[in-house]
Amino acid sequence: MKAAIIGGGVIGGGWAARFLLNGWDVVIHDPDPEAERKIGEVLENARRALPSLYDTALPSEGSLRFAKDLAEACSDADWVQESVPERLDIKHPILAQITELAPEHAVIGSSTSGFKPSELTAKGARVIVAHPFNPVYLLPLIELVGDADHCARAATVLETVGMYPLHVRKEIDAHIADRFLEAVWREALWLVKDGIATTEEIDEAIRMGFGLRWAQMGLFETYRVAGGEAGMKHFMAQFGPCLSWPWTKLMDVPEFTEELVDLIAGQSDAQSGHMSIRELERLRDDNLVGIMRALKHSGSGAGGVVARHEAALPRAEAPVTLDRQVPQAWTDYNGHMNETHYLEAGSKASDRFMEMVGADADYIASGLSYFTVENHVRYLDEVHAGDRLRAETRMLDGAGKKLHLFHTLYRGDGTAAATVESLLLHVDLTTRKTCLPGPAVAEALAKLAEAQADLPTPEGAGKVGR
Structure with missing residues (x-):
């Protein structure tokens, strides 16, 4: 295309x-x-x-x-x-x-x-x-x-x-959207011109309050919640009369005089002039990624769009169980990926392996799953924000209630960055006790065990389940 x-x-x-x-x-x-x-x-x-x-x-x-x-x-x-x-x-x-x-x-x-x-x-x-x-x-x-x-x-x-x-x-x-932005912009101009608020104070009012609500609920849903148990009808009855009050000057725009432009530009320079435009863009992007990733977990707002798009992307196929980019949020004060996220990468690789053998969302909904009982991580090399991170997974044991996995995490250049060895036990989610996996999952694991029977034990394996 x-x-x-x-x-x-x-x-x-x-x-x-x-x-x-x-x-x-x-x-x-x-x-x-x-x-x-x-x-x-x-x-x-x-x-x-x-x-x-x-x-x-x-x-x-x-x-x-x-x-x-x-x-x-x-x-x-x-x-x-x-x-x-x-x-x-x-x-x-x-x-x-x-x-x-x-x-x-x-x-x-x-x-x-x-x-x-x-x-x-x-x-x-x-x-x-x-x-x-x-x-x-x-x-x-x-x-x-x-x-x-x-x-x-x-x-x-x-x-x-x-x-x-x-x-x-x-x-x-x-x-649609720019008409709302224009209404807020006009009111903000008056607030600055009349000396009621500075550019920074107006921005704080948005980002510390209703901006967070709008990010995931929009306007009408936010007001519906504000109406309490009685809902939108109650909100409209309670706050509708204020529409006739002299709260805003939306129909009246201050003249763009040189003095007003200088006032707003000066306040904006004092607020953000210590950062370059590219630094501000990266700050904006990092904040948006954090908000949208949080919304992705609940499928709300823009996060729901990301979740649907991600579901349509090609998924990794065995033995690759993870293929992604390392986000900025995974790095620490040393500039490389924090140790906790190596384990998170291993956890996501285990989740993908479970999906591959049939222990997927439908299987879990039926009341069966695997619980992790032990992990061992070896840190072999640094990984930085933006690096491609790929996991390849070997099943060391899949008999009975046990699932013993060994993930090797590779950087995009092919360097082995870490290994994560995990021992999981199959569990009945109703009783919260161990049990044998369902027939389809057991069969998939048996076929995989047979296919991998002649492979050598990976270097560094054998640290869990001893």
């Missing part, structure tokens, strides 16, 4: 990273002589962040190249994303050329944050709004507006690269 990215700024670079890290070939066209450097820096951050969301390896990266013109970029493309400056006099001629040059089957999307499809297609272009949110390589939401069939094809593609397509029912200026 090939994606053509027209315009390589912050948004275009994010689109390139999202497609590239999900296995697509990407071609970028941007006349900016600094485009390759800028895209390279965005990709560096994306390679650091996106795989950290997943416990399964993403597809191998596609190829990346830069095209000298639109014809080269659009040739044979399956998706063309226009991300040029937000001006119709720039977008119209470029979209006209893309329509002429792109294959008939290609999705053509515009990253516009404000223009309606009718404005983009006014001169005959075949295009829909495909409005992302920064950073495009991490945040899943894409607002789709325009021709229903075109949007449906776009949605199918976007889901395969881990995104959440939201089809806007009717076209409207600024679509």
Whole structure:
């Protein structure tokens, strides 16, 4: 699959990273002589962040190249994303050329944050709004507006690269999400101008309070909970009258005077000027990964999108029981992977082995599983954030109630970084006592034992179950 990215700024670079890290070939066209450097820096951050969301390896990266013109970029493309400056006099001629040059089957999307499809297609272009949110390589939401069939094809593609397509029912200026952002932005400008709060205090109000609720419940579900046992109807009855109170100035915008701009810029510099833009981006990415990974466990919000995408990724096949990237959260003050996470990697390898022999989620739901009773870890070499980590598993014993596994953890360069030897016992989850595994699992283990019978004992094995 090939994606053509027209315009390589912050948004275009994010689109390139999202497609590239999900296995697509990407071609970028941007006349900016600094485009390759800028895209390279965005990709560096994306390679650091996106795989950290997943416990399964993403597809191998596609190829990346830069095209000298639109014809080269659009040739044979399956998706063309226009991300040029937000001006119709720039977008119209470029979209006209893309329509002429792109294959008939290609999705053509515009990253516009404000223009309606009718404005983009006014001169005959075949295009829909495909409005992302920064950073495009991490945040899943894409607002789709325009021709229903075109949007449906776009949605199918976007889901395969881990995104959440939201089809806007009717076209409207600024679509859905940016209208909320604009409302909050206008109110924030007044709070600063009137000396009620600084930029930092406003940011703290968001990130320490309702921002955390919105991240996993949105607006209406948050207010439904606020209504208590009586629900949304009670909330509306209780707080509805405040809509007529003079709480906000949303219909009145302060004039963008030089003084107001200087005031806001000065406060922002005092708040964040000690960090470079790339440092701020990495801080943002690390925070987003942490929040989204937490949400992934419950399947809520953006975490649910990551969980569904991960479930669709190719799973490791025996003897490989783990294949993933090491996230930043697994490293410690020494700059390498903390010892507890070697054991976590071994635990995930054991879980995958259980799935492979039939002791999967359905088996556990039936009331049977394996419990770990002993582990032994050998630390052989350092592993750092961003390293590819792969586990290969040998079953040393699978007879009766015992399951004796030996995992070797390899870095992406093939270096053995650790071994994790684990002894597990089969358990009836109702009685919480050991018992023999079910017939299908016992048969799978017996076949594996026969297949591995002539293999030598791995170096370092034999530390548990003695």
